[in-house]
Amino acid sequence: xxxxxxxxxxxxxxxxxxxxxxxxxxxxxxxxxxxxxxxxxxxxxxxxxxxxxxxxxxxxxxxxxxxxxxxxxxxxxxxxxxxxxxxxxxxxxxxxxxxxxxxxxxxxxxxxxxxxxxxxxxxxxxxxxxxxxxxxxxxxxxxxxxxxxxxxxxxxxxxxxxxxxxxxxxxxxxxxxxxxxxxxxxxxxxxxxxxxxxxxxxxxxxxxxxxxxxxxxxxxxxxxxxxxxxxxxxxxxxxxxxxxxxxxxxxxxxxxxxxxxxxxxxxxxxxxxxxxxxxxxxxxxxxxxxxxxxxxxxxxxxxxxxxxxxxxxxxxxxxxxxxxxxxxxxxxxxxxxxxxxxxxxxxxxxxx
Numbered sequence: 068x069x070x071x072x073x074x075x076x077x078x079x080x081x082x083x084x085x086x087x088x089x090x091x092x093x094x095x096x097x098x099x100x101x102x103x104x105x106x107x108x109x110x111x112x113x114x115x116x117x118x119x120x121x122x123x124x125x126x127x128x129x130x131x132x133x134x135x136x137x138x139x140x141x142x143x144x145x146x147x148x149x150x151x152x153x154x155x156x157x158x159x160x161x162x163x164x165x166x167x168x169x170x171x172x173x174x175x176x177x178x179x180x181x182x183x184x185x186x187x188x189x190x191x192x193x194x195x196x197x198x199x200x201x202x203x204x205x206x207x208x209x210x211x212x213x214x215x216x217x218x219x220x221x222x223x224x225x226x227x228x229x230x231x232x233x234x235x236x237x238x239x240x241x242x243x244x245x246x247x248x249x250x251x252x253x254x255x256x257x258x259x260x261x262x263x264x265x266x267x268x269x270x271x272x273x274x275x276x277x278x279x280x281x282x283x284x285x286x287x288x289x290x291x292x293x294x295x296x297x298x299x300x301x302x303x304x305x306x307x308x309x310x311x312x313x314x315x316x317x318x319x320x321x322x323x324x325x326x327x328x329x330x331x332x333x334x335x336x337x338x339x340x341x342x343x344x345x346x347x348x349x350x351x352x353x354x355x356x357x358x359x360x361x362x363x364x365x366x367x368x369x370x371x372x373x374x375x376x377x378x379x380x381x382x383x384x385x386x387x388x389x390x391x392x393x394x395x396x397x398x399x400x401x402x403x404x405x406x407x408x409x410x411x412x413x414x415x416x417x418x419x
Contacts, residue, residue: 364396
């Protein structure tokens with residue numbers, strides 16, 4: 068019996084830590100506390116078991132399926148114009164049975180270079196009423212990578228998170244300087260998916276959703292332990308942690324073999340890692356030099372026929388002018404109001 072066959076409402080209740088005396092609604096609430104996209108899976112499991120599904124639950128499933136369909140169509144339209152590869156969400160969702168809904172907050176696309184990223188961004192902006200644009204820069208080696216987020220409201224903005232496309236020239240962000248980023252993913256889809264899940268550990272704790280995703284991937288297309296150990300390298304400790312959590316839910320031979328194969332590279336990687344630096348710079352130039360991300364405060368939207376962005380320094384401010392918008396680049400969350408106004412004035416100096 069596969070894990071997808073075993074996945075039922077009672078198992079989800081246990082995984083979420085909801086007691087047998089608590090209501091079924093408590094299971095939905097627990098799922099929502101983990102991820103805004105997890106209640107849809109719980110409802111679809113309940114529907115598969117024949118539990119009563121009211122109009123609200125039925126519409127939540129309809130909206131989740133419509134969201135997935137929208138992302139599928141958008142992916143096809145983008146890749147008809149430029150090369151792009153899905154990271155994690157859409158790929159992992161294909162491992163779930165068709166009667167279960169694995170909803171995604173966004174669609175992450177890896178592109179080969181910056182020119183492709185901006186071409187993809189223009190394709191999205193030409194199809195959607197984009198209301199929010201976010202950008203970050205990360206320098207790795209001799210290349211500055213771009214991560215771009217584009218978001219717009221759903222059909223039910225009071226209940227559902229915005230639709231969002233993330234475009235990136237960087238495959239894995241890592242945890243600089245302890246774990247370097249990676250511009251590429253393995254060609255094998257299973258290895259790529261597992262590395263993407265593992266990379267999330269550098270920004271947060273693993274959740275039940277990560278465990279469910281991992282078990283579904285192993286159900287649908289399990290990796291070869293030796294190939295996983297070879298590909299994992301710098302993320303082997305995170306994969307061991309993830310797979311041990313998965314083994315606690317469903318003990319399978321392949322999972323156990325993968326954990327065993329990852330032990331030695333995980334131990335070696337932990338020995339290799341240096342301690343995190345005591346200081347974290349806030350200056351844009353220093354952060355980029357150290358391989359730390361810098362973030363863009365949107366100044367204005369625009370449209371330019373450029374293949375790449377341009378980073379300018381004007382009176383100590385760092386302005387990123389791109390084919391779709393201009394940003395003030397910063398290294399911290401708070402931006403002084405006078406810096407914002409100075410950046411708007413400085414844009415006139417940066418005009419092409």
